[in-house]
Amino acid sequence: MKRVVITGAGTINAIGHNVAETLESFREGRCGIAELDVRDSERLSVTIGAQVKNFSSEGLFNRQQMVLYDRFTMFALIAAREAIGQSGLEFSGELAAKTGAVLGNSGGGMTTLDENYRSVYEDGKNRVHPFVVPKLMNNAAASHVSMEFNLKGPTFTVSSACASSNHAMSQAFQMVRTGMSPVMITGGSESMLCFGGVKAWEGLRVMSKDGCRPFSANRNGMVQGEGAGVFVFEELEHAQKRGAEILAEVIGFAMTSDASDIVMPSKQGAARAISGAIQDARLNPSDVGYINAHGTGTAANDKTESAAVADAFGRHADTLMISSTKSMHGHLIGGTGAVELLACIMAVRDGIIAPTISYEEPDPECALDVVPNEAREAKVEVALSNAFAFGGLNAVLALRRFA
Amino acid sequence: MTKSALKVAQGDGVMTDIKDKVIAIIAEQAVLEPADVSMDNTLEDVGIDSLGLVECIFAIEEAFDIQVPFNANEPNQSDFDISTIASIIAGVEKLVAEQHA
CATH class of the missing domain: 3.40.47.10 (Thiolase/Chalcone synthase)
Incomplete structure (x- = not known):
């Protein structure tokens, strides 16, 4: 490989x-x-x-x-x-x-x-x-x-x-x-x-x-x-x-299908994609410092994604950072994961975590560190990028800092 | 306005027409006979899920030529109460009265 x-x-x-x-x-x-x-x-x-x-x-x-x-x-x-x-x-x-x-x-x-x-x-x-x-x-x-x-x-x-x-x-x-x-x-x-x-x-x-x-x-x-x-x-x-500048390393991915509903997300399908990417990258869950969330801002996605992260990471879910940059650039649908990968590169390369802006009220169903409203400096080795589509199709990528 | 909606909104027995029409729409979505839909049923009782609800609301808007304020992200926050068949009918009656006044 x-x-x-x-x-x-x-x-x-x-x-x-x-x-x-x-x-x-x-x-x-x-x-x-x-x-x-x-x-x-x-x-x-x-x-x-x-x-x-x-x-x-x-x-x-x-x-x-x-x-x-x-x-x-x-x-x-x-x-x-x-x-x-x-x-x-x-x-x-x-x-x-x-x-x-x-x-x-x-x-x-x-x-x-x-x-x-x-x-x-x-x-x-x-x-x-x-x-x-x-x-x-x-x-x-x-x-x-x-x-x-x-x-x-x-x-x-x-x-x-x-x-x-x-x-x-x-x-x-x-x-x-x-x-x-x-x-x-x-x-x-x-x-x-x-x-x-x-x-x-x-x-x-x-x-x-x-x-x-x-x-x-x-x-x-x-x-x-x-x-x-x-x-x-x-x-x-x-x-x-050729002496190229390296922005980050891509270390793993996983893709799953919920096989359940054409629009409603599934916690299991999302969690399997997250865990699959961690396994494919040969990581422990605790190695992941940042997740760029799918984080659409719908009632259904955000609570399901939060539950999936809790399932996939166990207690480490309370430690890692997860933010949705859709709060800034909106949901680019078929282009969204690509723009969001930039936030993962910024996290592992520059040590800056993009915030979830417009965050106003904590939701007990989304009780994670969502990096509210202000960017944060933090050393991150590994970042994940989540994407969970209508149709129940999920794909998660893992990036690592290249040193 | 569509002809059927006009008839519903303007004809005699407006309220009965609205009730029957809403029940017909919900029954069709639930694949039930209208007689099997009772006023105190919830949408869950008749087997209508979130996507089915959005379809029902679309059908209601088309049938009565009204705008139903409904956002799937906050179903309980709009004035349009979807908790039972009776509350939906009451909501439609109110909207027809307001929007065709």
């Missing part, structure tokens, strides 16, 4: 247009949630979200690219450019042939769908732009990343709702660990903050109208975000040989 390290990271999300800005926002506890700026928002009952503001594709993409890329593809490319740029890798020959991009995504090109449904249903047009299908397909982001960087190895999209990115990164980790690929580009992106995207979520009645307050007794639902996170996963010797 090969050791796998992270040699590049990139992101764009509501609290930062790159990694440095995002980590600064984590440290400062900045909230990216605001009134939604989307067409027909007066017909929405949920009018808040964590949108990527002040974003312009001008200067980042040429005219041909702008008409070919949905917003979720643009986000993925922006994050991939930052990550691959940081890694210093260039892809040609054998390396290009073996390196691929495995990215998470749930909704595909929702903005493209929304605009074109309007065009044919609302405006009654009988003709749509020829690029509708290549823009909206879920694999568009992974494909365009592969084209821009000449990645000719295993490239595909993983779609498991809110666990998409964690499942994608688990796949990439496996590929590098087993020696199949020396390098993999992985992470995920999402952009469904358009009228139809928000309207669909409204229907389930799990969205908050006033804010994301994970683990807080007065939490009342999730708030959607958008953006991307992309990483370079590289085999350790390959990275060391």
